[in-house]
Amino acid sequence: MIPSAFSYHRPSSVQEASRLLAQFGDDGRAIAGGHSLIPMMKLRLAEPGHLVDLAGIADLKGIRADGGDIVIGAMTTQHDVIGSDLLGAKIPLLRETSLQIADPQVRYMGTLGGNVANGDPGNDMPAVMLCLGATYQVTGKAGERRIAAREFYQGAYFTALEAGDVLTAVRIAVPPAGHGAAYEKLKRKIGDYATAAAAVILTMSGGKVASCSIGLTNVAETPLWAEEAAKILVGSTLDAATVKRAVAAAEAITAPASDARGPAHYRTKMAGVMLSRALAGAKANAR
Ligand SMILES: Cc1cc2nc3c(=O)[nH]c(=O)nc-3n(C[C@H](O)[C@H](O)[C@H](O)COP(=O)(O)OP(=O)(O)OC[C@H]3O[C@@H](n4cnc5c(N)ncnc54)[C@H](O)[C@@H]3O)c2cc1C
Numbered sequence: 001m002i003p004s005a006f007s008y009h010r011p012s013s014v015q016e017a018s019r020l021l022a023q024f025g026d027d028g029r030a031i032a033g034g035h036s037l038i039p040m041m042k043l044r045l046a047e048p049g050h051l052v053d054l055a056g057i058a059d060l061k062g063i064r065a066d067g068g069d070i071v072i073g074a075m076t077t078q079h080d081v082i083g084s085d086l087l088g089a090k091i092p093l094l095r096e097t098s099l100q101i102a103d104p105q106v107r108y109m110g111t112l113g114g115n116v117a118n119g120d121p122g123n124d125m126p127a128v129m130l131c132l133g134a135t136y137q138v139t140g141k142a143g144e145r146r147i148a149a150r151e152f153y154q155g156a157y158f159t160a161l162e163a164g165d166v167l168t169a170v171r172i173a174v175p176p177a178g179h180g181a182a183y184e185k186l187k188r189k190i191g192d193y194a195t196a197a198a199a200v201i202l203t204m205s206g207g208k209v210a211s212c213s214i215g216l217t218n219v220a221e222t223p224l225w226a227e228e229a230a231k232i233l234v235g236s237t238l239d240a241a242t243v244k245r246a247v248a249a250a251e252a253i254t255a256p257a258s259d260a261r262g263p264a265h266y267r268t269k270m271a272g273v274m275l276s277r278a279l280a281g282a283k284a285n286a287r
Pocket residue numbers: 029030031032033034035036037038039054074075100101102103106109110111112113114115117118122123124125161165166167168191192193194
């Protein structure tokens with residue numbers, strides 16, 4: 001439970017952090033809240049020779065409105081997400097999801113940026129970001145670029161980030177007023193990662209679904225955007241027969257591992273159950 005030796009660096013700007021990470025290449029890692037990386041280092045599943053701590057970079061913190069978008073700095077903690085009045089008013093799904101991550105101790109340290117950059121399919125925020133159509137802002141060797149969350153996840157712990165990249169912020173278009181959303185997560189105990197979870201955002205018009213987006217957590221090597229399932233629901237009243245078809249479409253794209261949380265078939269079925277519940281919850285809070 002003791003990590004291997006490393007050098008510690010504490011840059012005060014994004015550019016300096018990016019330069020250090022580019023210099024160290026595979027031997028360097030950014031560290032944010034440390035609540036995924038440090039356990040991995042203690043287990044010797046990660047042995048970086050250089051840690052580049054992002055905690056000293058003031059520009060990476062905070063939540064602000066920018067036109068029709070909300071921009072959340074990568075070093076904003078999960079606790080800060082829960083306490084944000086702006087997010088509570090505009091994107092309450094983020095608060096609801098953050099409250100289901102781990103426990104208060106972890107949420108005081110763990111950051112939104114670390115949660116989405118980590119690449120662990122068990123992290124809760126990535127599927128929510130696919131659901132919301134978020135964009136990740138990244139500064140790297142070639143300057144700044146934006147990556148759609150839906151194109152970011154390539155495999156377990158493999159993302160579109162390259163050596164020298166610092167995720168600086170998550171940008172989300174404010175969902176329409178009156179939208180409904182929900183995150184439903186099955187876990188074995190408080191503080192556990194999901195056996196399966198589903199995020200839904202939808203709008204209703206005249207009693208029918210006008211738009212819908214669905215994300216699934218921990219039922220494949222990457223978070224999943226269940227595009228076909230959402231399409232099935234558009235135009236429906238969320239009647240039982242249509243929901244059943246959508247759930248089957250969502251289950252069909254899952255490929256979970258059999259592990260301590262249950263056999264693969266069970267986890268696929270739990271993804272379907274979580275989706276049904278999230279749809280009902282989103283409908284109930286849509287106006
Ligand atoms: C007991 C326990 C229970 C947990 N349960 C859950 C849970 O139920 N759901 C859940 O989603 N998470 C859970 N977590 C993980 C927690 O949410 C982590 O805080 C989160 O996954 C990572 O955020 P961090 O800020 O701690 O990142 P770190 O651990 O510091 O970093 C994680 C990875 O992301 C990279 N990284 C971090 N920030 C950046 C950046 N700005 N730019 C580029 N790369 C970056 C790091 O290099 C590292 O590879 C749990 C953790 C613990 C210890």
